[in-house]
Amino acid sequence: MKDFALLLESLVLTPARNAKIAHMVQYFKDAPDPDRGYALAVLTGAMSFKNVKSSFLKNVVLEKVDPVLFELSYDYVGDLAETIALIWPDKEEGELPSLSELVLELRDLPQKQLPALVATYLSRATASQRWAIIKLATGNLRVGVSERLAKTALAEFGKKPLDDIEHIWHGLQSPYLDLFAWLEGKGPIPEIHRHKVFHPMMLSNPVDEAKDFAGMNPADYQAEWKWDGIRVQLVLGEGETRIFSRTGEDITHSFPDLADTLKGTGVLDGELLVGADFKPMSFNSLQQRLNRRTVTAKMMGEFPSFVHSYDILFDGDEDVRGLPLSERRKRLEAWVMRYGNTRLDVSGIIPYQSWEELAKIRIQGAEEEGHEGIMLKRKDSAYVAGRPKGPWYKWKRDPRLIDAVLMYAQRGHGKRSSFYSDYTFGLWKGNEIVPIGKAYSGFTDQELVQLDKWVRNNTINRFGPVREVKKELVFEVAFDSAQQSARHKSGVALRFPRINRIRWDKPANEADVLENLNQFFN
Amino acid sequence: MSLLRHDLYIGPIGAYIDPPFPVKKALITHGHADHARAGHDSVLATHEAVGIIKRRYGEDAAKHYQGVAYGEKVQMGEVAATFYPAGHILGSAQILLECKNQRIVVSGDYKRRSDGTTVPFEPIKCDIFVTEATFGLPVFQHPDAHAEISKLLISVKNFPERSHLIAAYSLGKAQRVIKLLRLAGYDAPIYLHGSMINMCAFYQENGVDLGDLRKATGLPKGALKGQIVIAPPSATKEVWARRMDDPVICMASGWMTIKQRAKASGVELPLMISDHADWNELITTIPETGAGEIWVTHGREDALVHWCQTQGLKAAPLHIQGREDEQAEDAA
Numbered sequence: 001m002k003d004f005a006l007l008l009e010s011l012v013l014t015p016a017r018n019a020k021i022a023h024m025v026q027y028f029k030d031a032p033d034p035d036r037g038y039a040l041a042v043l044t045g046a047m048s049f050k051n052v053k054s055s056f057l058k059n060v061v062l063e064k065v066d067p068v069l070f071e072l073s074y075d076y077v078g079d080l081a082e083t084i085a086l087i088w089p090d091k092e093e094g095e096l097p098s099l100s101e102l103v104l105e106l107r108d109l110p111q112k113q114l115p116a117l118v119a120t121y122l123s124r125a126t127a128s129q130r131w132a133i134i135k136l137a138t139g140n141l142r143v144g145v146s147e148r149l150a151k152t153a154l155a156e157f158g159k160k161p162l163d164d165i166e167h168i169w170h171g172l173q174s175p176y177l178d179l180f181a182w183l184e185g186k187g188p189i190p191e192i193h194r195h196k197v198f199h200p201m202m203l204s205n206p207v208d209e210a211k212d213f214a215g216m217n218p219a220d221y222q223a224e225w226k227w228d229g230i231r232v233q234l235v236l237g238e239g240e241t242r243i244f245s246r247t248g249e250d251i252t253h254s255f256p257d258l259a260d261t262l263k264g265t266g267v268l269d270g271e272l273l274v275g276a277d278f279k280p281m282s283f284n285s286l287q288q289r290l291n292r293r294t295v296t297a298k299m300m301g302e303f304p305s306f307v308h309s310y311d312i313l314f315d316g317d318e319d320v321r322g323l324p325l326s327e328r329r330k331r332l333e334a335w336v337m338r339y340g341n342t343r344l345d346v347s348g349i350i351p352y353q354s355w356e357e358l359a360k361i362r363i364q365g366a367e368e369e370g371h372e373g374i375m376l377k378r379k380d381s382a383y384v385a386g387r388p389k390g391p392w393y394k395w396k397r398d399p400r401l402i403d404a405v406l407m408y409a410q411r412g413h414g415k416r417s418s419f420y421s422d423y424t425f426g427l428w429k430g431n432e433i434v435p436i437g438k439a440y441s442g443f444t445d446q447e448l449v450q451l452d453k454w455v456r457n458n459t460i461n462r463f464g465p466v467r468e469v470k471k472e473l474v475f476e477v478a479f480d481s482a483q484q485s486a487r488h489k490s491g492v493a494l495r496f497p498r499i500n501r502i503r504w505d506k507p508a509n510e511a512d513v514l515e516n517l518n519q520f521f522n
Numbered sequence: 523m524s525l526l527r528h529d530l531y532i533g534p535i536g537a538y539i540d541p542p543f544p545v546k547k548a549l550i551t552h553g554h555a556d557h558a559r560a561g562h563d564s565v566l567a568t569h570e571a572v573g574i575i576k577r578r579y580g581e582d583a584a585k586h587y588q589g590v591a592y593g594e595k596v597q598m599g600e601v602a603a604t605f606y607p608a609g610h611i612l613g614s615a616q617i618l619l620e621c622k623n624q625r626i627v628v629s630g631d632y633k634r635r636s637d638g639t640t641v642p643f644e645p646i647k648c649d650i651f652v653t654e655a656t657f658g659l660p661v662f663q664h665p666d667a668h669a670e671i672s673k674l675l676i677s678v679k680n681f682p683e684r685s686h687l688i689a690a691y692s693l694g695k696a697q698r699v700i701k702l703l704r705l706a707g708y709d710a711p712i713y714l715h716g717s718m719i720n721m722c723a724f725y726q727e728n729g730v731d732l733g734d735l736r737k738a739t740g741l742p743k744g745a746l747k748g749q750i751v752i753a754p755p756s757a758t759k760e761v762w763a764r765r766m767d768d769p770v771i772c773m774a775s776g777w778m779t780i781k782q783r784a785k786a787s788g789v790e791l792p793l794m795i796s797d798h799a800d801w802n803e804l805i806t807t808i809p810e811t812g813a814g815e816i817w818v819t820h821g822r823e824d825a826l827v828h829w830c831q832t833q834g835l836k837a838a839p840l841h842i843q844g845r846e847d848e849q850a851e852d853a854a
Contacts (some may be wrong), residue, residue, distance in 0.1 A: 012781055013790055065660060066832065072825040073661045077780055086661035086779065127663075131781065145783075418783055462824075 003031060004039055005098045005125075005132035006380060011143040020145060021184040024153035028180075031099075037175025040154070044147040048139030048175050051104040054080045056115045057122070057134060064089040064423070070371060075465040083229065085131035090123040097121065106137055124302040148350065159507075166385040170197035170248060175213050194498050198233060198248040199267060199321075200385035204392035206373060213355050213394065220380070223350040223358055225365065226373040226394055226486025227308055228283045229273035230290070234307065234344075235317075237265030243272070254292060257300040257343075258307065258374060264339035265316045266333070270347065271310035278306055282370075283495070284483050309336065309345040310375075313383055318331050321383035328383065350374065356521040366397040372480070399478035400520050401500060403511045405433050406473040409455040410466050411442065419448055420455040423499070425475055426490070434490040435472055437519070442498035451502065474503040474511050482520040492517050525601070525621045526650070527842050528817070530628065532619060535598045539567075539617060539628050543626065548633070549603060551630025552614035553693060564588070565598065566760050570613025570728060574693065577724055592641060606607055608632040608645035610797050612725055613667050618646050620744050627811060628652040631820070635667065638701045639694075652840070653811035654799040657712040657776050658812045658822035659776030662799040670701045677770060677791055678750065683790035685746040687769040689755040690790070692718045696752050697725045699774050700732045702795070703750065713746060714754035715762065731788070760790065775813070803827060 007369055010023045014159035041047035061084055064072060077083040093407050097105065103421040105117060118137050122130045135141050151169065155162040160183060160274070171192020181187030193233065232386065239297070240260045244251045274289060274459070275282040285303050289295070312332040313321050320328055329349075336346050352358040364373035373396035381391035401496050404425035406507060412421035422440050426433040443451065459470035480501035492514075530539040537547035543571040544561030551557055551567075553574030558567075565575065569589035576583065591598055592615065595604045600622070605615035610631040619626045627648040634697040657664070666770055677684050690696040695720050703712065711734040714722060722735055738751050747767045748750060758771055773789040776796025784792040799807060808816060817835040818826045823839035828848060830837035 009781070013785055013792070015785070015788055066828070069660050069825050069827050072828070073659045074820065075659055076659055077782070079782055084659060084782060086663070118706070416786070418780075418786065419775075 001099050001102055001121075001133070002129065003027070005034070007039070008132045008141070008143050011145055015144075017149065019140055020149060024150060024376045025157045026274055028153065028157045031172075031187055033177055034175035035099045035176060036130050037180060038100055040150060040176055041174035042103070042136060042141065043143075043145050043150045045141070047103070047107075048136055048141075048235070048309065050139050051106060051111050051114050052118050052137040053115075054084065054134065054138045054140075055182045056354075057084050057138075060115075061087055061089060065371060071251065071464070075411060076424070077203060078411060078416070078418075079142075082112075082131055083135040084120075085127050085135055088122055088127070088130055090119075092120070092123040094120070094124040096124055096129065102133070102136065104419060119200060121178070131247045141148055148421065154179075156184075162383070164189065166200050166332070167363050168192050170199060170332040182204070198235065198244040200248075201231065201233060201269065202246070202311075202383050203246075203387040204394045205387060205389055206375075207376065207393035207395045209395075211496075213311070216355075216376075218352065218354055220378055221376045221393075222329070222379050223352055224310060224347050224356050224375045224377070225348065225350065225371050225398070226271060226375050227271035228278065228370075229280065229308075231284055232270060232272040232286040232307065233313075234268040234270065235308075236262055236263060254289060255305045256295060258305040258518060262341055264335065264341065266312060266335060267314035268307075268414055269311035269313060270307045270344075272305060272307050274303040274305050276304055278308070282483070283375045283481075302335045304343075306343040306345075310347040311383060322384065324380040325377055326379040329421050335412065346358060352442060362395060370481075373399070394504060396480075399500070400482065402479070403474050403503060403506065404428070404477045405471050406469055406475060407433060407435055407471060407510045408466050409451075416448070419452040421448055421452070423451075425477060428509075428511060429490070433511075434514060434515070436488070436490045437479070437494040437497045439475070439477060439497045439499050440501055443502065445504060462464075472508050474506040474508055475499050476501040476503055482517050484521060490514060525624055526626050526628075526652075528838070530652070530840075532594065532601060534621060535601050537598075540630070546634065549617055550575070550582075551608065551617060551628065552611055554611070557630065560584070566590065567601065568613045568615050569652060571615065571695070571729075573615075573724060574613060576720070577720055578693075582637065585833070594752045606646050607641035609634065609640050612653045612728060612730065614640065614648060616643075618648065626648055626650040626652065627813070628806075631655055631656065631797070632807075633751060634797055634799055634807065637667070637698050638705060639697050645807055645810035647812045647813065648736060649813055650815045650817065651808060651811040652817040652819060653804065653808060653826070654798065655804065655818045655823050655826045656821040657796065657800050657802055658818070658826040660801045660825070662776060662779055662800045663802060664796045665794050667698075667702055668706065670774075670795050671699075671706050674750075674772060674791065675703075675706060675708060677772075678748065681770060682748045685748070685766040685769040686750050686757055686791070687763060687766055687771055688750065688793070689758045689771065689773040689787075690753045690775075691754050693721050695795070696754075697722060697730060697732060697753065698797060699793075699795065700735070701730065704711055704731070708750075709733060710738045710749070712846040713741075713749055713751040715751070715757050717754055717757070741765075743840055755787070765830070768840055771795050808835070811834075 006025045011020055014020050073087055074083040097431050108389055121133055151165050152178040155165055164349045168190055178190040183190050231242040235242040242250055245251050274286045275281040291301050305516055312328050320331055335344055362374050373394055378391045404427055406423055407426050408424040409420040412419055412423040424435050424438050426435040455467055456471055458469055458470040459467045477497050479494040479497040481495045482495050537549055538545045539549045540551055540557040541548055543764055546563045548562040549566045550571055553571050558575050560579040562584045564586040565584040566588045572589040579833055590605050592605055592607050603618040604618040604764050608616045608630050610633050617628045626649040627646045630642050631654050636642050649654040690699050700712055712715045713736050722732055726732055770790050772791040772793055774793040774795040776798055778784050778792030778794045817832045817840050819840040827837045827839050
């Protein structure tokens with residue numbers, strides 16, 4: 001556990017990607033089996049524990065620490081695990097378990113025993129070790145390592161192609177003894193069963209109109225509408241039907257109305273939406289169906305789910321990811337035709353000749369049908385996991401803009417914990433300003449420092465962690481869409497609001513009025 | 523008329539303590555920029571603090587200076603002021619104000635651990651104690667500074683091909699780190715950013731032996747391999763730092779307690795060395811002063827005010843303008 005704690009600390013403190021990889025490679029070399037396998041599972045998020053809640057640990061702390069002092073500390077530190085680690089009031093002598101011991105205890109011990117055991121370990125550890133144990137036991141690592149980066153370290157450790165690791169990854173089990181044996185040249189590449197596993201998705205990059213189009217030939221790219229739903233992978237066959245989200249989470253149980261109708265064998269990529277007759281309803285409607293434990297018949301009747309498919313990874317048992325998109329498209333159309341699914345169709349291709357023409361189509365689609373944008377995919381592109389630059393682009397419609405007034409600010413979390421980086425802004429309604437949303441992004445680090453300073457110097461009220469500021473600073477807020485919402489005081493909800501520009505120059509009385517949002521409702 | 527207002531204005535004599543704007547009469551606790559600014563008519567401070575102000579801002583930073591020794595009482599009409607050691611940096615002081623039967627102590631910034639570069643803090647009995655609260659949250663429990671220096675020396679040994687670039691505020695923290703290294707037996711030359719040299723020389727002139735100090739500039743390529751270099755935090759992010767060989771960026775500050783904070787500053791090796799009292803020291807000092815009323819300034823006031831109230835003490839936060847700036851945090 002001590003070595004793993006050191007690894008986590010190095011990872012969180014090392015900003016450079018290559019240095020992070022070096023730390024992980026070194027750990028994979030030094031740590032024994034099965035410790036390193038469990039470490040890998042934890043780093044990639046393949047294994048996480050929720051049996052110990054940080055709220056439990058917090059309560060242990062609160063038996064001895066004043067709750068007000070705890071809350072103020074948490075607000076300042078911005079990370080619950082770290083706050084508990086630093087403020088932990090108990091000390092005792094004793095050994096810490098190895099990583100494997102701890103992981104197995106977290107996995108296998110009755111839930112009742114765990115919190116007390118973890119509390120004992122915390123009392124034996126240093127502040128840094130406590131931080132690592134809490135991160136591990138509560139399943140929230142946040143050390144700046146993505147699944148992809150951990151796999152990159154594995155590839156470097158074993159001198160094997162990253163793609164090989166990606167292909168087998170979702171069929172592997174912790175503690176990955178077969179994987180490490182292969183990486184160290186002591187065993188064969190592990191075999192996996194494709195019908196049961198998620199295959200990492202291919203993702204797109206935003207297109208930079210000014211730079212990218214110059215080097216792109218319209219004839220090389222297939223254009224499709226960018227659907228405003230959730231990206232899914234359908235894994236079908238051998239009596240199994242699985243719907244995975246883009247992160248590989250199995251969400252089949254949330255969409256029984258769709259899952260029960262799916263026939264065929266293969267792996268398809270597409271967009272899950274709600275609506276009847278393949279006519280998508282708003283994202284807001286889709287949200288009614290997400291993250292629910294139980295799905296009622298009423299829900300399914302009101303918001304029936306379906307899939308616009310746009311790619312095929314396995315045609316039957318055949319891996320077609322290496323084929324060019326143009327070939328995969330033919331396979332996909334034939335596949336869909338063959339099985340005649342009632343809730344699965346193929347996302348259409350938009351015909352166009354030039355970028356100018358497509359630009360017009362994009363604007364028209366946004367205005368008339370509320371399309372989010374257009375996808376551009378190279379016709380000769382293979383299906384590659386990850387986000388390679390070049391083959392796939394998303395061309396989002398221009399964001400909507402509104403000038404709003406900063407009202408409240410709160411400290412951020414993680415690396416922004418010392419800055420006031422979470423902003424609530426509002427619009428004029430008569431003589432008052434009503435809040436319409438919050439934004440945490442869109443500004444540079446340098447602007448963040450200026451904003452933080454502005455907030456500190458213009459605070460008029462403090463409500464716990466929240467500072468109310470003078471209603472003087474105007475943000476040009478960009479957002480993707482606006483919806484009427486009964487849940488919000490202002491009656492509107494913005495989708496993905498971010499700060500487009502800080503209008504240091506603009507007086508607050510020239511900010512927009514609430515009615516100006518009406519034009520953006522779908 | 524009250525002896526001291528919440529903006530640290532001493533009514534009966536028309537003077538301010540550590541004013542953030544130019545005034546006629548200023549009593550200054552110590553030489554850090556957020557306490558000592560140029561442009562006052564007259565300045566009353568310890569001899570060392572006066573020396574620091576002159577070195578940093580020039581002889582004409584104020585029109586008149588009056589230097590005092592620790593413990594020397596200065597009578598100004600009905601008010602007497604005495605400067606006592608605060609242990610924060612060279613020449614740093616707490617200021618005791620006495621008027622009729624009332625005693626008020628303004629702590630300035632202070633630290634309770636002795637470090638070989640300052641005269642140690644002593645608690646002064648008073649009715650009102652104006653305390654700093656830079657690390658006024660129970661998450662701040664500074665470890666032993668000597669252990670942090672060992673951590674640094676181990677890293678220096680493990681990475682002989684890399685320079686160790688320590689970000690440390692040029693007044694106070696830099697000299698403390700150097701002194702700690704010397705006390706740990708490190709007697710190799712320590713290399714300095716140009717902006718540090720002046721203050722290190724001032725410390726040496728005042729009897730603080732810092733050993734062999736050299737300029738980090740103008741050296742042949744590779745000369746800083748395996749060496750310790752000290753620079754102000756801002757310089758570690760600038761072109762200046764590129765002369766180093768793949769430097770391990772270290773930072774000596776109480777803020778390094780918080781990992782995300784270290785991470786945000788791009789620090790690879792955080793050194794939790796602070797020139798301020800940590801939480802436990804703040805809450806042991808307050809009862810030692812015997813004060814029934816506590817004013818809290820300079821940092822995380824809310825928690826300390828709350829703590830005082832739970833102890834049955836009268837307490838109020840002072841939100842003094844211009845005190846929440848980055849420089850104050852660098853110096854911590």
